[in-house]
Amino acid sequence: MKPMTDEKKFQLCATIFLGVICAAAVFPIILLVIASVTDENELIISGYTLIPKKLSLDAYAYMKNQFGTIGRSYLVTIGTTVVGTLLSVLLTTSIAYPMARKSFRGRNVLSFFVYFTMLFNGGIVPQYIMWTTIFHVRNTYAALIFPNLLMQAFNIMLVRNYYSNSIPESLLEAAQLDGAAELQIFSRVVFPLSVPVVATICLFTGLTYWNSWTNALYYVTDPKYFGIQNLLMRIMRNIEYLRTGASEMAAEGQAVTLPGNSIRMALAFIGILPILIIYPMAQKYFIKGVVVGAVKG
């Protein structure tokens, strides 16, 4: 047998090392999925394990029964994610466009106005008092969308750089000579040309909204407005919360054992399910966005 080359040896070591690390990285997620289909008694006796002795779909059946609470929070999350992302893309691309126009005299002032929000912020206390006492967002859907999440300076810079680097100024001048107004140039020429960067922004913002729990933590006390993340938080601290509907089931003569441990994990799993589904398709755009943003931003 020929001895391995230095390169081959190194690749083998890299594969083994990264393989072990990756297994460890994915392990908690696998544990969560398995726990969600483990029998509740089994979980109480021998804890979360990779190879449970008894499987059960009780947690998922229970969730089906509790569709009122869980389905609602799922819808709240989907709604805020869609509306928030759409608004965010509109605002972000439209403020980035003038920043990228070389002929626009106010571009430096505007750029500074945006950058400065990355350097300094007033902190959460004035923000909280402003949104609650001036805008009265407490216990509204607006509270889940507007405070703090809608527009990030990082994303604005990402889009601005894309505009200045990938859309030739001559194209805009040509449109201008044809008599197109600025709004038309933006909506008909620039926006359609910026699909890749818009996809990236959608991804970043959509993920932020899907995963967001802080806005509801600050501004929402009424569980009606809880998205999936806040429902998860609430259930982690108090599994009894889900039992509200259980008394009705008891009246119908059904057993009221609450599969507390497995249902927690099942709920967390359906919380990450959409991310798992989109991830393989979206990873490329995600990485591109990170690289572009970090290198030039």
Add this chain to the structure above:
Amino acid sequence: MQNRMKQKTRRRSREALSLLLIALPGILYLLINNYGPMLGIFIAFKNFSYAKGIWGSPWCGLDNFKFLFITDDAWIITRNTLLYNLAFIVIGTCISLVFAILLSELGECLRGKLFQSALLFPHLLSWVVVAYLVYALLNASNGFINNSVFPALGIEPFDWYAAPSAWPVILVLVYLWKNAGYNAIVYMASIAGIDKEIFEAAKIDGASKMKQIFAITLPMLRPTITIMTLMSIGRIFYSDFGLFYQTPMDSGTLFKVTQTIDTYVYRGLMEQGDVGMSSAAGVYQSMVGFVLVMAANYIVRKKDPDNALF
């Protein structure tokens, strides 16, 4: 000629006006969401009460700051924020570099891509879900470690959520798990930018893989590492609220080692209703944070103007 000039000026100012209109919604949002609270910093100098409102509450000078810095809290939250961030920067950079170098070495093959996906995935999870995952591992009664790992090793079960000494390690591990793969992406991009011929030449000269990493890859990455580190140092006064609030499950016994400026501000405002202390801590964070960002940016601009924030 003059007429044409005038026409051009007029056209340009009309263009500027319509561009401004396009940007207007975004400008308004930033004015409200970002600049509003900046002006609101004066709340820290007031004895705020909700009943009297923002304008009606009486001024109290620096009292809020005095009360904050008299307590041990100010010291504890500053120490925790700085030390955790320091650990994240040092250990995080090393781990991300290792990941980036190894992943680049494996290249575009299937296992390389799989590894990258696995390492990046935790970054996409919310802190709430991360808290669930940590709970599945550490929970005292049926967590994986207490039920499967420790019995196998003959160690007694351990109540993690009541043991402050374990949490600095746990939090650093959770941070690395969630962020190292993400940060590695940036270094991978830099490695991809290195001229392949340098490596070819080194190989012909008989340099081993390890030698190539230390003599070529790392030196070539130095500018990127420097800038990334400076940027992180600029943010050293800010902590990831989710990491410190969600992961320890709000366990009071752990506050000594898990309380950072951000969680302190949150708890003061929302749980104790102590707006004064909370806003003072917030302003303390904003001011020192601002100075640090400016300093970091100043140094970045000296070293590499292209990568400076402004």
